[in-house]
Structure formats: structure tokens, C-alpha cells
Amino acid sequence: MMIHRISKMQFLKRFSVLSLMTALCACSVSPEQAKINRDARLVKQFANPADRVGMYIVFQSGDGFIVEYLPTQVSEAEALRRIDQVCRNTGLGRTATISKRLPKLTRAADLGNGRKANVQAFKADCRT
Numbered sequence: 001m002m003i004h005r006i007s008k009m010q011f012l013k014r015f016s017v018l019s020l021m022t023a024l025c026a027c028s029v030s031p032e033q034a035k036i037n038r039d040a041r042l043v044k045q046f047a048n049p050a051d052r053v054g055m056y057i058v059f060q061s062g063d064g065f066i067v068e069y070l071p072t073q074v075s076e077a078e079a080l081r082r083i084d085q086v087c088r089n090t091g092l093g094r095t096a097t098i099s100k101r102l103p104k105l106t107r108a109a110d111l112g113n114g115r116k117a118n119v120q121a122f123k124a125d126c127r128t
Contacts, residue, residue: 035112045089051082056109056119058083063092064125068105071120083124093126 029037041059042052054074058067065086069079076098083096105121 031110031112034110038112045086046082051085055079055082058086060090061123062125064096064099064123066102066105066121067124068109068119068121070117072117076120076122080122080124083126087124087126090126093128095127096124097127098122099125 038057039052041057042055045058046052046055054070054072056068056070058065065083067079067083069076074082080096080098084094087093087096100123102121102123105119107119108116109119111117
């Protein structure tokens with residue numbers, strides 16, 4: 001039997017993909033329950049309620065975060081500024097930089113109140 005070794009980066013990428021798939025599968029609950037779950041996650045990540053406005057969902061991916069936000073409520077620059085804070089709070093770094101915009105995640109998302117809104121996404125890496 002041959003054992004395949006993978007690098008730490010390969011492991012993190014695979015783990016991130018599995019985490020993303022799990023998060024997306026978890027959204028198969030009702031739109032109302034998905035909103036409750038998203039809001040609870042945002043409360044843990046952003047102590048200030050004003051910092052939650054316009055953020056759709058934020059989840060860790062490797063040494064950074066996948067960020068989905070509502071561009072009609074918050075700019076990309078402001079969303080990134082808020083992720084700086086999350087990087088500091090989690091100890092992953094002092095600042096966040098956009099490593100990749102994620103157009104495949106851009107979509108009309110269900111807000112859980114019967115309305116839909118456009119969501120854009122990016123991958124932010126935490127830096128020291």
C-alpha cells in the first residue's frame with residue numbers, strides 16, 4: 001500500500017473546499033433558518049452591530065476568510081476593513097488583503113425575509 005503525502009498548502013486548500021461545501025450544504029435549511037444561522041455567526045465575528053450591516057456571511061478559509069457581502073449596503077473596501085478586525089480578533093494577522101475576487105459566488109441570495117439581494121464575494125488573507 002502506498003501512502004501519498006500532501007503539502008500543508010494542499011491540505012489547507014482541500015480542507016477549505018470541504019469547509020465551503022459543508023457551509024453551502026448547511027444552507028439547505030429554510031431561508032429563514034439560514035438567516036438565523038448567518039446572523040448568529042456574524043454576531044460572534046463582529047461585536048459592533050454596525051459592523052454586521054451589509055455582511056452576508058464570513059467564514060474562515062486557511063489563513064484568511066471567504067467574505068460574502070451586499071454591495072448595495074457596504075463597499076468592498078469597508079467589508080475588507082471589517083475583516084481586518086476579524087483577522088486581529090482571531091490572531092491570524094493584523095491586516096487583511098484581498099487575494100482573490102470570487103465572481104462564481106456572485107448571485108442573488110435569499111435574505112430570509114422573502115427578498116433577494118445581490119451578493120459579491122472575495123477571499124481575504126490575513127497578514128502580520
